[in-house]
Amino acid sequence: MTLDSDHELLELIAHGNEPALEKFYHKYESRVYHFALSRLHDPHAAAGILNEVMMEVWRSASRFEGKSRVGTWLLGITHHKIIDYFRKHHRHQAEELQDEPDEQSNSIDECIIATQQSKWIRHCMDRLSDDHRQVAHLAFFEELPYNEIAAILDCPQGTVKTRMFHAKRNLVRCLAAHGVEPEFG
């Protein structure tokens, strides 16, 4: 699907075309959901954010000005919805989780399938502060350039690079502390 077709979808959505929203949803729901999940650690809450973001698209597709890519615009909306969620639930965005593996989130089957190293990578990613984790997620999972990440998070590009630098350093330290020895850092 080309950039133009994204714009066309948004134009149709702005006119209340539900099938267009359905197409849009199928294209972007995974990205929105996983971005929210990476920061909230709660599938139920992440699904709620996804729903809110898509409702926002439904109500205000006409506000898309075309200054950025549709994905960037959409993840920007998601970012602000997550901030609202943190405010509403009195959660500190920058909280770092306790450095204990989340056994509840790993079923026995998952543990069997996943290698120990992979488990610790996820564990250490989850333990990053929200500022660091959001940048790492957008770089690793979304594979976005730093200027787009800056646009999504509404911050300077230098801030994105600095956050990524600290995220990388903390990630390596966490992995090293659990016996996964990266050779840099």
Place this chain on the structure above:
Amino acid sequence: MTSTQEHPDMLLPWYVNQTLSAEELEQVEQHLETCERCRTEVATLKHIRDEYKQQFATQSPGRFGLARLKADIKRDRQEQEKETLPRPSFLWWRPVMVAAVLVIVIQSTLLVKMERPEGTITPLSGKPAAEVVLQVRFNPQAIESEIRKVLLEVDGEIVSGPGALGIYRITLKNVDADQQDAILRAVSMLKENKNVVEFVSSQ
């Protein structure tokens, strides 16, 4: 971008996800040729990225999320329709309202009338004095001065008459109906003047 002022390792995550500009890419590649530590870092970052993406490729809400979204959109539309639809016309119940008001007014009037006490209303200054009226027929031969003298004696006053039978109605001033002695005394005095009063009785 001021990439020349920062160490190329700041750009390695974006080297890994292949989103650097041509200029930045060239700068990083040149650096990697001579930096063993950064080459290792690139390998590690690629490994972390691959593992993270693989683990994060969990199921998203998918069609369940879409169903939820559609339900919310439907609800949203219904609420909007409620807001935009004109309120039900008031014309049909206006006559009903007028009739209801009329009924209330009529009922109120009737209730006020029904609650009015029977008999006379007693003023706050006290119960009015009951008037004592006597029926008197004067002797046709009596002259005005004689009649006047008799009336003055009983403190009486002609209020009506003469009737068809020549009867006058006389009230006794300063005498109430319950002052029977005073009334009898006045009647007696009138009867004593037979040359002036032919007939007298109390009502």
